[in-house]
Amino acid sequence: MSVAPQLPDILSPEFAADPYPAYAVMREREPLIWHEATRSYIVSRYEDVERIFKDKKSEFTTDNYDWQLEPVHGRTILQMSGREHAVRRALVAPAFRGSDLREKFLPVIERNSRELVDTFRAAGSADIVSDYATRFPVNVIADMLGLDKADHARFHGWYTAVIAFLGNLAGDPDVTAAGERTRVEFADYMIPVIKERREKPGDDLLSTLCAAEVDGVRMSDEDIKAFCSLLLAAGGETTDKAIAGILANLLTHPEQLAAVRADRSLIPAAFAETLRYTPPVHMIMRQSAVDVEVSGGTIPAGATVTCLIGAANRDERRFSHPDRFDIFRDDLSTTSAFSAAADHLAFALGRHFCVGALLAKAEVETGVNHLLDAMPDLRLADGFDPVEQGVFTRGPQSLPVRFTPVTA
Numbered sequence: 001m002s003v004a005p006q007l008p009d010i011l012s013p014e015f016a017a018d019p020y021p022a023y024a025v026m027r028e029r030e031p032l033i034w035h036e037a038t039r040s041y042i043v044s045r046y047e048d049v050e051r052i053f054k055d056k057k058s059e060f061t062t063d064n065y066d067w068q069l070e071p072v073h074g075r076t077i078l079q080m081s082g083r084e085h086a087v088r089r090a091l092v093a094p095a096f097r098g099s100d101l102r103e104k105f106l107p108v109i110e111r112n113s114r115e116l117v118d119t120f121r122a123a124g125s126a127d128i129v130s131d132y133a134t135r136f137p138v139n140v141i142a143d144m145l146g147l148d149k150a151d152h153a154r155f156h157g158w159y160t161a162v163i164a165f166l167g168n169l170a171g172d173p174d175v176t177a178a179g180e181r182t183r184v185e186f187a188d189y190m191i192p193v194i195k196e197r198r199e200k201p202g203d204d205l206l207s208t209l210c211a212a213e214v215d216g217v218r219m220s221d222e223d224i225k226a227f228c229s230l231l232l233a234a235g236g237e238t239t240d241k242a243i244a245g246i247l248a249n250l251l252t253h254p255e256q257l258a259a260v261r262a263d264r265s266l267i268p269a270a271f272a273e274t275l276r277y278t279p280p281v282h283m284i285m286r287q288s289a290v291d292v293e294v295s296g297g298t299i300p301a302g303a304t305v306t307c308l309i310g311a312a313n314r315d316e317r318r319f320s321h322p323d324r325f326d327i328f329r330d331d332l333s334t335t336s337a338f339s340a341a342a343d344h345l346a347f348a349l350g351r352h353f354c355v356g357a358l359l360a361k362a363e364v365e366t367g368v369n370h371l372l373d374a375m376p377d378l379r380l381a382d383g384f385d386p387v388e389q390g391v392f393t394r395g396p397q398s399l400p401v402r403f404t405p406v407t408a
């Protein structure tokens with residue numbers, strides 16, 4: 001193990017501008033690094049990250065969320081384990097798959113996407129990030145929960161503050177303070193809505209959470225509020241970056257964009273490859289429960305471990321030509337890409353595998369279809385080269401496009 005002085009630090013501007021060359025050096029030469037500033041062990045190889053997420057030998061916990069998220073959300077499913085985790089997960093999982101997803105929420109997804117596309121379909125130009133991606137997933141979650149979409153800007157502000165708190169690797173005190181403020185503001189907003197919904201339940205996910213019993217006990221208002229806060233952040237920021245990412249990847253690979261335009265059944269493959277090539281979440285942490293041997297070194301019990309999804313997904317030991325965006329690659333199954341058997345690590349794996357993966361897929365499929373229909377000759381604005389932003393979560397900063405409007 002090494003302290004890797006020759007690598008750009010994960011907190012440096014150089015790393016933020018382009019982490020991929022540093023990821024390659026880490027995988028090759030420094031697969032286990034002690035990083036003093038974040039007081040964590042950094043792991044970058046596919047084999048190691050996969051093993052930590054799957055955690056077959058119960059060597060890791062998610063206790064890191066006690067300090068990474070509890071101060072802004074309250075206690076959530078991410079921190080739970082064993083039966084408590086399984087029961088809590090079973091409460092929400094049905095809303096995010098199968099008949100609930102198809103019959104109740106797909107119409108919500110389609111309506112929200114169409115409303116946004118209608119705001120620019122006649123304009124001939126748009127910014128896919130600010131006009132569409134940052135609004136669509138959070139509007140969907142707000143609608144699923146039966147919240148007022150007119151409050152979109154506040155939801156967006158809140159989830160951005162939460163994600164900034166989660167990714168506050170440098171410990172910026174302003175980011176910490178904004179996160180803590182969000183907890184108070186969100187509680188002030190949500191608790192009255194929860195009380196009202198208990199009195200007058202509807203057909204929405206919030207009413208389901210209010211009525212649900214965990215081991216014969218109803219969830220408290222605080223519990224439900226924490227869950228909603230997590231759903232807004234987990235379902236907002238990530239899918240927002242995923243939609244911008246798939247569009248950026250296709251626009252910069254015009255021949256693959258043409259293939260997807262001609263055969264829309266390729267959208268899931270393009271999404272799976274986007275999740276591998278440019279994952280919305282670049283790092284996820286865990287805490288070691290015991291001393292663990294990883295890549296020739298030892299992580300002591302009780303340590304924080306930073307798992308670099310962005311690095312593992314480009315591991316040449318696992319994927320051929322990993323730095324190439326290729327929706328036709330044969331080492332990434334589309335069939336399993338949205339399940340815990342996925343080849344990429346963008347949704348993590350194991351017990352905490354993203355419960356919203358199929359919802360995200362439905363949003364991306366709908367979104368890409370609507371955008372391609374509304375913009376037959378979609379292209380990037382002249383001379384524009386997409387720039388990614390972010391270290392913990394990462395995605396295109398903006399995506400200005402031009403197109404000839406379709407006349408009805």
Ligand code: HEM
Nearest residue numbers: 077078234235238239242280346347348352354355356360
């Ligand atoms: C492309 C979009 C998405 C990505 C990349 C993503 C990524 C992730 C990752 C990496 C985890 C695992 C965290 C960990 O193990 O520590 C996770 C968990 C989770 N995700 Fe997602 N997510 C996405 C969309 C969504 C959506 C749309 C929702 C629902 C609204 C959602 C809700 C959740 C929840 C509730 C968990 C916690 C599951 C548990 O602890 O058992 N996610 N997600």
